Amino acid sequence: MLTTNPYDDDKLREECGVFGVSATDGAAALVALGLHALQHRGQEAAGITTFDGANFHTHRAMGHVAGNFDRDDVIRALPGTVACGHVRYSTTGETALRNVQPLYAELSTGGFAIAHNGNISNAMRLRRELVRRGSIFQSTSDTETIIHLVATSNYRTLLDRFIDALKQIEGAYSLIVMTPEGMIACRDPLGIRPLVMGKLGDAVIFASETVALDVVGATFVRAIEPGELVIVQGSEIRSIRPFAPMAARPCIFEWVYFSRPDSIVDDHSIYSVRKAIGAQLAIESPVDADLVIPVPDSGTPAAIGYAQQSGIPFELGIIRSHYVGRTFISPGDKVRHLGVKLKHNANRALIKGKRVILVDDSIVRGTTSLKIVQMMREAGAAEVHMRIASPPTRHSCFYGVDTPERTKLLAAKLDLGGMTGFIHADSLNFISIDGLYKALGEAKRADVRPKYCDACFTGDYPTTLTDHDEGSEVDQFAMLAERVI
Numbered sequence: 488m489l490t491t492n493p494y495d496d497d498k499l500r501e502e503c504g505v506f507g508v509s510a511t512d513g514a515a516a517l518v519a520l521g522l523h524a525l526q527h528r529g530q531e532a533a534g535i536t537t538f539d540g541a542n543f544h545t546h547r548a549m550g551h552v553a554g555n556f557d558r559d560d561v562i563r564a565l566p567g568t569v570a571c572g573h574v575r576y577s578t579t580g581e582t583a584l585r586n587v588q589p590l591y592a593e594l595s596t597g598g599f600a601i602a603h604n605g606n607i608s609n610a611m612r613l614r615r616e617l618v619r620r621g622s623i624f625q626s627t628s629d630t631e632t633i634i635h636l637v638a639t640s641n642y643r644t645l646l647d648r649f650i651d652a653l654k655q656i657e658g659a660y661s662l663i664v665m666t667p668e669g670m671i672a673c674r675d676p677l678g679i680r681p682l683v684m685g686k687l688g689d690a691v692i693f694a695s696e697t698v699a700l701d702v703v704g705a706t707f708v709r710a711i712e713p714g715e716l717v718i719v720q721g722s723e724i725r726s727i728r729p730f731a732p733m734a735a736r737p738c739i740f741e742w743v744y745f746s747r748p749d750s751i752v753d754d755h756s757i758y759s760v761r762k763a764i765g766a767q768l769a770i771e772s773p774v775d776a777d778l779v780i781p782v783p784d785s786g787t788p789a790a791i792g793y794a795q796q797s798g799i800p801f802e803l804g805i806i807r808s809h810y811v812g813r814t815f816i817s818p819g820d821k822v823r824h825l826g827v828k829l830k831h832n833a834n835r836a837l838i839k840g841k842r843v844i845l846v847d848d849s850i851v852r853g854t855t856s857l858k859i860v861q862m863m864r865e866a867g868a869a870e871v872h873m874r875i876a877s878p879p880t881r882h883s884c885f886y887g888v889d890t891p892e893r894t895k896l897l898a899a900k901l902d903l904g905g906m907t908g909f910i911h912a913d914s915l916n917f918i919s920i921d922g923l924y925k926a927l928g929e930a931k932r933a934d935v936r937p938k939y940c941d942a943c944f945t946g947d948y949p950t951t952l953t954d955h956d957e958g959s960e961v962d963q964f965a966m967l968a969e970r971v972i
Contacts, residue, residue, distance in 0.1 A: 503528055503529045503573060503574060503575050503576060503588075503603070503604040503605075503695075503887065504522065504525030504526075504527075504528035504529055504573070504574045504604060504694075504695040504696070504699075505525075505571065505572070505573050505602040505603070505604050505661060505662075505663050505682070505693070505694070505695050506518050506521035506522055506525060506571065506572045506573075506602075506663075506692070506693070506694045506695070506699055507570065507571035507572070507602070507663035507665070507670055507672060507692065507693040507694075508521075508569070508570055508571075508687075508690055508691070508692050508693075509568075509569050509669065509670045509690060509691045509692075509719040510568055510569065510689055510690050510691065510719070510721065510722065511568055511687065511688070511689070511690035512568060513562075514537055514567055514568050514569055514570035515535055515537050515556075515562050515565035515566075515567070515570050516562050517570070517687075517690075517692075517703055518535050518570045518571065518572040519535065519552060519556040519557070519562065519572070520702055520703050521572065521692070521694055521699040521700075521702065521703055522535070522552045522556070522572045522573075522574050522699075523552050523553065523702065524694075524696070524698050524699040524701070524702040524703075524747075525574050525694070525695055525696060525698075525699050526551060526552055526574055527747055528574055528576070528604075528695060528696075528745065529573075529574035529575040529576040530551060530574070530576060531549070531550075531575050531576045532547065532548065532549045532550065532574070532575045532584070532586075532587040533547070533548060533550070533551065533552045533555055533556065533572065533573065533574045533575065533587070534546065534547035534548070534572060534573050534575075534587045534588050534589055534602075535547075535556060535565055535570060535571070535572040535589070536565075536570065536571055536572075536589040536591055536600040536602075536665060537565040537566060537567035537569065537570040538567045538568075538569045538570070538598070538600075538665055538667070539566045539567035539568070540567070540568075542598075543591060543598040543600060543665070544564065544565050544566060544567065545565075545589065545591050545600070546561055546564065546565055547584060547587040547588070547589075548584075548587070549584060549587070552574065569665060569669075569670060570665075571589055571600060571602050571663045571664075571665050571670070571693075572589070572602065573587075573588035573589050573602040573603075573604075575587060575588060576889060583627075585625060585626045585627075586626045586627060586628040588601070588602050588603060588628070588630060589601055589602040589663075589665070590626065590628065590630055590631055590634060592634045592638070594634075594637065594638050594645075595638070596645040596648075596666065596667075597645075597666060597667040597668075598665075598666065598667060599634060599637065599645075599664070599665075599666055600664065600665040600666075601630060601633060601634060601662060601663070601664050601665075602662065602663045602664075603629075603630040603633070603660055603661070603662050604660070604661045604662075604680045604682075604695055604887060605658060605659035605660035605661060605675065605679065605680040605886060605887040606629060606658050606659055606660075606885060606886050606887035606888075607629040607630075607632060607633075607656045607657065607658045607660065608657050608658035608659075608885045608886070608950060608951070608952050608953060608954055608955065609656060609657045609658065609951075609953035609954055610629035610632045610656070610658075610954065611953075611954040611957075612953050612954060612957065613632050613636065613655065613656065614632055617632070617635045617636070617639065620639065622635045622638075622639065632656070633652050633653075633656065633662075636651070636652035636655055636656070637649055637651075637652045640652060645666055645668060646671075646718070649664065649671065650716070650729045653673070653729075653730075654729070654730070657950050657951055657952075657953060658675070658679075658885065658886055658887075658950060659675050659677070659679035659680045659738075659886035659887050659950075660673075660674070660675045660680060661673070661674050661675070661680040661681060661682035661695065661711070662674075663693050668720060669718060669719050669720035669721070670691075670693075670718075670719045671716055671717070671718050671719075672684070672693040672711055672716070672717045672719075673711065673715060673716040673717070674711050674712070674713050674714065674715060675713065675714070676713055676714035676730040676731075676733045677713055677714075677733055677734075677735055677736040677737075677940070677949050677950065678712070678713030678714070678735040678736065678737050679736060679737060679738050679886050679887075679940050679949070680695075680737075680738065680886070680887060681695055681696065681710070681737065681738075681741060681746070681752055681753075682694070682695060682710065682711040683695075683696065683697055683700065683707060683708075683709070683710050683711065684707075684708045684709055684710070684711055684717060685697075685700035685705035685706055685707050685708050686705060686706050686708055687703060687704060687705040687706070689722065690705075691719045691724060692705045693711070693717075696746055696747060696750040696752070697750045697751045697752075698746075698747045698749050698750040701749070707751070710753060712728075713733065713735045713737075714728055714729075714730040714732070714733065715727075715728050716728070716729065734936055734938075735938075736937070736938070736939060736940040736949040737752075737753060737939055737940065738886065738888075738939070738940050739923065739927075739939035739940060739941045739944075740877070740884075740888070740943065741757075742755065742757060742760045742761070742764075742927060743761070743764070743848055743849065743876060743877045743923075744785055744848045744849060744877070745888075748761065748787075748788055755927065755928075757788075758788050760926060760927060761788035761789050761792065761876065762788050762789065762791055762792035762795070763792060763926040763927075764789050764792065764876045764877075764918060764922075764923065764926040765788065765789035765790060765791060765792025765793040765794075765795075765796070765846060765876060766792040766793065766795065766796035766926075767792075767796075767918060767922045767923075767925055767926045768789065768792075768793055768846070768874050768875075768876055768916075768918045768922070769792070769793040769794075769796035769797040769874075770796060770922075771916070771918060771919060771922050772874055772916035772917075772918075773797060774844060774872045774874075774914060775842070776799055776841075776842040776843060776844045776870065776872060777799070777800070777841040777842045777843065778799065778800055778801075778802045778804060778837070778838075778841050778842070778843045778844065779793050779794040779797065779799050779800065779801050779802070779843075779844045779846060780801075780802060780803070780804035780805060780838075780843050780844065780845050780846070780863075781801075781803070781805070781845075781846050781847075782805060782845055782846065782847035782848075782855075782859060783803075783805055783806075783807040783831065784807060785847070785848045786845075786846045786847040786848050786876065789846050789848065789876035790846035793844065793846050793874060799844065802834075802837055803834060803837075804833065804834045804837050804838050804843060804845075804863070805831050805832070805833060805834065805859070805862070806831070806832050806833075806834055807830060807831050808829060808830055808831075808832075831859070831862070832862075833862045833863060833865070833866035834866075835866045835867065838863060838866040838867060838868050839866060839867030839868070840867060840868075840869055841868055841869060842868070842869050842870040842872070843863055843868050843870065843871055843872070844872045844873075844874055845859060845860070845863065845871065845872065845873050845874070845912075846874050846875075846876060847859075847873065847874075847875055847876070848875070848876050848877060849875060849876070849877045849880055850873075850875055850879070850880065850897055850898065850906070850910075850917075851880055851890075851891060851896060851897070852891060852895055852896070852897055853897035853906065853909050853910055856873060856910040856912070857909065857910045857911065860873065860910050860911050860912050861911065864911075870913045871911075871912050871913055872912060872913050872914045872915070873907075873910065873912045873914070873915045873916075874915075874916055874917075875915070875916070875917040875918065876918055877917065877918060877923065877944070878917050878918060878919065878920045878923060878941075878944040878945075879898030879903075879906075879917050879944065880896055880898055880943050880944065881893075881896060881898045881899045881943075881944065881946065882896075882899070882942055882943050882944070882945070882946045883896075883943070884942065884943050885942075885948070885952050885955060886940065886942075886950075888943070890943065897909065903915065903916075903917075920932050920941065920944055920945060923941075923944075924937075924938070924939075927939075932945075
């Protein structure tokens with residue numbers, strides 16, 4: 488039986504990653520490199536679409552970028568100077584090739600390819616209306632809704648049709664669109680999901696994170712602003728803002744976990760912010776101990792910050808194997824449980840007899856924390872304390888993050904004492920919401936209009952949630968788009 492590694496089951500899934508390039512030879516190979524850099528944002532499937540001036544070409548596959556797009560025959564089958572790509576972890580839509588992006592359709596205006604990072608929170612309502620009007624959907628992805636809205640718009644030009652479609656959707660989106668006329672990149676009016684622009688010679692590049700620009704040797708130009716559309720047609724670049732201005736609410740979890748530590752998001756170094764979160768956590772939740780140990784790899788920068796602030800030595804008390812993928816073959820529960828140690832194992836010689844502080848980025852279901860605390864005790868730790876570099880995750884995300892149902896979130900079911908007992912730690916503490924804002928350079932979370940989307944911690948959603956509020960999860964269309972948990 489092919490089973491997901493238990494350590495990966497208890498993380499919020501990174502949404503997706505997008506990468507696009509316009510006006511360069513060998514565009515597909517460049518996109519493949521960019522997607523490699525964004526692999527952490529989606530490890531379920533990958534796809535690339537190119538345009539050679541006359542025809543569109545697409546290759547989509549389940550699995551990682553490596554193995555699917557590192558073959559010469561695949562890249563040769565994707566000719567063109569314009570290309571976009573996508574790495575996926577499904578938040579809506581089944582795990583199937585038909586949902587792998589970029590999605591492509593032939594419209595009356597010509598070919599239309601789209602890559603989407605985010606989640607449309609009224610997709611089910613829109614889908615019902617479109618089907619009643621005759622639309623025939625080929626996938627269960629919320630992204631296909633945009634294609635049908637463009638196709639059925641009464642506006643004349645493709646750009647106006649696209650804007651008309653965007654004005655009907657709610658939720659979070661960073662999009663890269665390819666048409667015979669050129670490439671369009673845009674963010675939702677609140678800027679919930681990230682998107683940046685770079686240059687490589689004459690080529691214009693769009694990516695979910697700056698690290699993808701670094702990998703291909705491009706120069707960072709700027710972030711795409713919330714509500715902005717950037718249109719690239721040949722050597723011409725223009726920007727339009729068709730939405731009423733709104734105060735931005737970018738996802739705060741990009742700094743906590745999603746983005747790679749070597750990325751820059753809204754002028755903040757992810758690595759530096761995570762160290763600052765750890766330092767603030769040490770100020771708020773000190774404990775007398777011998778070692779600070781990160782839960783690899785996402786807890787490492789925060790653990791460094793905690794150790795530096797507290798003066799307690801930082802050590803690698805959990806060793807991660809980088810040669811184990813997200814899955815392994817297991818014939819039964821016993822071997823599957825032992826398989827946990829394929830990826831993480833305690834550094835026994837270091838831990839025995841020590842009071843340790845484990846630093847992790849978050850607790851979702853709590854099953855990972857339980858296993859890690861148990862691992863520390865089996866290795867001989869005298870005390871095990873957990874410190875979490877984000878506030879308690881009490882609410883589901885509806886903006887492109889695969890969050891378990893709220894009833895499965897540990898912090899939604901138990902108070903701090905209950906959570907501490909569940910994971911069998913000697914103590915447990917989370918950074919406060921104000922402390923998280925402070926680490927990002929903000930005085931505190933403003934009660935009226937917070938600067939970030941922190942709904943998974945506070946329940947303060949920045950948009951309406953039509954499908955959720957209407958109970959669409961029980962109708963036939965939502966059943967097709969069932970979350971993959």
